[in-house]
Amino acid sequence: MATASLPSDLDRRYGLVRQVVLPGPLPLDGGGSLSPVEIAYETYGTLAPDGGNAILICHALTGDQHVASIHPRTGKPGWWTRMVGAGRPIDPARHFVVCANVLGSCMGSSGPASVDPASGAHWGMAFPVITIRDMVRAQGLLLDHLGVARLRAVVGGSMGGMQALSWPATFPDRVEAAVVIAATARHTAQNIAFHEVGRQAVMADPLWRGGDYYASNEPPAAGLAVARMAAHITYLSEAGLTEKFGRRLQSREAKSFGFDADFQVESYLRHQGIAFVDRFDANSYLYITRAMDYFDLAEEHGGRLADAFRAVPARFCLVSFDTDWLYPTTESRRIVHALNAAGARASFVELSSPYGHDAFLLDSPELNRVVDGFLRADG
Amino acid sequence: MATASLPSDLDRRYGLVRQVVLPGPLPLDGGGSLSPVEIAYETYGTLAPDGGNAILICHALTGDQHVASIHPRTGKPGWWTRMVGAGRPIDPARHFVVCANVLGSCMGSSGPASVDPASGAHWGMAFPVITIRDMVRAQGLLLDHLGVARLRAVVGGSMGGMQALSWPATFPDRVEAAVVIAATARHTAQNIAFHEVGRQAVMADPLWRGGDYYASNEPPAAGLAVARMAAHITYLSEAGLTEKFGRRLQSREAKSFGFDADFQVESYLRHQGIAFVDRFDANSYLYITRAMDYFDLAEEHGGRLADAFRAVPARFCLVSFDTDWLYPTTESRRIVHALNAAGARASFVELSSPYGHDAFLLDSPELNRVVDGFLRADG
Numbered sequence: 001m002a003t004a005s006l007p008s009d010l011d012r013r014y015g016l017v018r019q020v021v022l023p024g025p026l027p028l029d030g031g032g033s034l035s036p037v038e039i040a041y042e043t044y045g046t047l048a049p050d051g052g053n054a055i056l057i058c059h060a061l062t063g064d065q066h067v068a069s070i071h072p073r074t075g076k077p078g079w080w081t082r083m084v085g086a087g088r089p090i091d092p093a094r095h096f097v098v099c100a101n102v103l104g105s106c107m108g109s110s111g112p113a114s115v116d117p118a119s120g121a122h123w124g125m126a127f128p129v130i131t132i133r134d135m136v137r138a139q140g141l142l143l144d145h146l147g148v149a150r151l152r153a154v155v156g157g158s159m160g161g162m163q164a165l166s167w168p169a170t171f172p173d174r175v176e177a178a179v180v181i182a183a184t185a186r187h188t189a190q191n192i193a194f195h196e197v198g199r200q201a202v203m204a205d206p207l208w209r210g211g212d213y214y215a216s217n218e219p220p221a222a223g224l225a226v227a228r229m230a231a232h233i234t235y236l237s238e239a240g241l242t243e244k245f246g247r248r249l250q251s252r253e254a255k256s257f258g259f260d261a262d263f264q265v266e267s268y269l270r271h272q273g274i275a276f277v278d279r280f281d282a283n284s285y286l287y288i289t290r291a292m293d294y295f296d297l298a299e300e301h302g303g304r305l306a307d308a309f310r311a312v313p314a315r316f317c318l319v320s321f322d323t324d325w326l327y328p329t330t331e332s333r334r335i336v337h338a339l340n341a342a343g344a345r346a347s348f349v350e351l352s353s354p355y356g357h358d359a360f361l362l363d364s365p366e367l368n369r370v371v372d373g374f375l376r377a378d379g
Numbered sequence: 380m381a382t383a384s385l386p387s388d389l390d391r392r393y394g395l396v397r398q399v400v401l402p403g404p405l406p407l408d409g410g411g412s413l414s415p416v417e418i419a420y421e422t423y424g425t426l427a428p429d430g431g432n433a434i435l436i437c438h439a440l441t442g443d444q445h446v447a448s449i450h451p452r453t454g455k456p457g458w459w460t461r462m463v464g465a466g467r468p469i470d471p472a473r474h475f476v477v478c479a480n481v482l483g484s485c486m487g488s489s490g491p492a493s494v495d496p497a498s499g500a501h502w503g504m505a506f507p508v509i510t511i512r513d514m515v516r517a518q519g520l521l522l523d524h525l526g527v528a529r530l531r532a533v534v535g536g537s538m539g540g541m542q543a544l545s546w547p548a549t550f551p552d553r554v555e556a557a558v559v560i561a562a563t564a565r566h567t568a569q570n571i572a573f574h575e576v577g578r579q580a581v582m583a584d585p586l587w588r589g590g591d592y593y594a595s596n597e598p599p600a601a602g603l604a605v606a607r608m609a610a611h612i613t614y615l616s617e618a619g620l621t622e623k624f625g626r627r628l629q630s631r632e633a634k635s636f637g638f639d640a641d642f643q644v645e646s647y648l649r650h651q652g653i654a655f656v657d658r659f660d661a662n663s664y665l666y667i668t669r670a671m672d673y674f675d676l677a678e679e680h681g682g683r684l685a686d687a688f689r690a691v692p693a694r695f696c697l698v699s700f701d702t703d704w705l706y707p708t709t710e711s712r713r714i715v716h717a718l719n720a721a722g723a724r725a726s727f728v729e730l731s732s733p734y735g736h737d738a739f740l741l742d743s744p745e746l747n748r749v750v751d752g753f754l755r756a757d758g
Contacts, residue, residue, distance in 0.1 A: 188625075188626075189625055189644040190612065190615075193648055197612065200649065200652070204584065206585060222583035225583070226580045229576045230609050233572045242569070244568070255409075255673055257410070257507070263571050263575075266575045269579075296626060
């Protein structure tokens with residue numbers, strides 16, 4: 001996506017690779033507040049004079065704000081160019097698109113790797129534990145800053161879908177539609193268990209040093225890599241792994257009878273782990289997984305999920321994938337039932353894909369058709 | 380189970396808490412051989428004069444030979460008293476029962492924690508990489524020592540089921556029947572992936588020291604605990620975890636907004652990890668998971684599973700559990716199809732249980748009925 005035609009030349013609030021320091025305070029679900037609040041974000045397209053074309057895109061656990069632009073550090077295309085771009089369901093020619101790095105992350109928004117202005121040192125584990133709703137409220141502050149009163153839609157997959165669900169529940173008057181893909185309204189015991197393994201892997205690494213590793217320049221890479229490996233398995237389907245790797249050996253004719261990565265799947269996983277530690281902060285991983293584990297939209301509304309959607313005028317579009325065992329179709333169906341019980345307008349489709357949870361990031365013409373149709377429909 | 384009536388008073392080969400050092404050499408699939416071969420084992424009951432009542436029980440990844448006796452160190456009952464004992468499907472009053480600690484383990488059989496007689500030091504990572512078939516061949520040596528020419532049956536669940544499958548394929552003339560519970564004929568990419576996470580967790584622990592931690596008396600406990608936690612999730616079903624823990628908090632009224640074990644499932648997993656390192660050797664964990672990942676019975680027979688069972692006279696009983704996602708029913712069915720294609724006699728049942736893979740270790744009257752009926756049937 002070229003930057004020349006973006007409104008960034010007119011108003012420095014808009015454009016790629018933006019970062020703003022908002023005064024806050026941002027009240028937090030865990031008590032207390034955060035002030036100031038740094039938010040790194042990007043915008044694409046132009047906000048319509050009536051403000052009616054704004055779409056907020058929410059990223060997943062380890063995602064970032066570079067949804068459809070070249071990543072400034074890696075040089076890689078944005079993570080959702082299949083969904084966002086010219087001729088895509090979310091099109092800067094028609095939409096004003098905003099994507100912000102979530103609170104707690106490490107891509108420019110306030111998180112444990114940020115410097116606490118009060119102490120002048122990195123927050124580390126002194127950063128407050130945050131929730132999905134805190135992320136949403138921080139996005140609300142950003143939209144205030146950008147002059148976006150209402151969202152035509154909020155769209156996200158995985159943890160982005162949790163935010164997309166939380167948005168209308170938190171700001172019922174600011175959202176016209178929510179697209180919730182491969183997500184869930186609460187983390188189950190198994191979801192929590194996998195995240196806890198990852199956190200324990202990070203914390204077991206002596207280089208973690210209670211989260212105080214920024215000065216040493218030696219992050220707990222080994223622990224974080226193990227955490228990523230464990231999580232990565234949950235993003236893929238068993239059938240997808242079998243199709244992609246099966247029991248094929250890695251660059252060898254026969255088993256080595258040793259502990260090298262004999263199998264392609266081992267080599268692939270090790271690579272996933274190693275590549276991840278180059279781009280992600282270990283403490284952010286702890287904080288964001290915690291926010292996801294804490295997420296239970298029903299609990300925030302007296303224990304009844306439907307009550308989260310009472311008096312919510314937004315339309316909802318739910319999409320699940322049949323081989324997603326992290327947030328399986330049953331979880332999307334639970335949400336749809338609650339929406340129905342609350343009298344909210346909801347459409348739901350389960351798409352077929354061999355790729356498990358990660359399917360929402362991959363090429364899926366059906367997904368694009370569903371999202372495009374939903375976004376074009378009138379409220 | 381009382382020891383007084385066991386034949387151990389007559390012949391020191393028989394009885395509880397036995398260990399034998401066999402001269403070998405034991406040829407290994409990876410090349411070379413092991414000599415001598417230590418095997419820790421237990422026997423229950425009396426070998427019939429015609430030798431026709433011997434049953435070999437094969438244990439799972441982290442199991443041991445104390446199948447139906449009080450564990451000498453922990454004081455806990457044997458791990459399969461539901462299946463083995465007076466009035467049980469495998470009954471020392473009728474059967475001569477043998478259970479041996481597998482090669483590579485750490486409960487008294489030769490493994491990385493054993494002392495290499497050639498060097499006088501612990502083997503560590505110099506121990507040869509072994510296979511499921513190597514374990515089976517070591518059991519064959521033990522049976523020779525015990526004077527057991529033929530097995531009335533070989534019985535096992537999980538990795539024990541892999542051995543029970545491998546037995547007739549390796550020694551077609553020594554086995555009359557095989558009971559294969561919650562097992563698979565090959566490790567899939569996902570199975571390998573989970574094990575690789577565990578191995579990387581162990582090896583990432585600085586205390587692992589390339590496997591050379593025996594002298595330090597500081598094993599890589601943190602890494603092994605993480606490995607166990609990750610594996611443990613695969614032993615339980617999502618529904619079982621939800622039923623047992625859901626999102627319930629651990630000894631608190633509200634979330635702590637910290638990184639303690641807020642959720643019961645976190646506390647449970649941490650406990651599983653910590654308890655495990657007290658009883659298991661980290662290097663053994665590496666070796667045995669490797670043996671399981673290498674297991675592919677078809678591959679050992681030219682790539683066709685049915686060929687593993689050609690000219691095998693044994694009867695087979697396959698049992699799977701509907702919520703077992705580690706070795707799901709589809710894997711047992713693959714085996715049954717291969718047995719059918721080979722003209723072998725096979726019965727198969729999928730049992731219903733909420734408990735996932737671990738169901739084979741838990742109370743299951745249906746499992747007992749199936750095994751009892753199968754063992755009582757005439758060859």
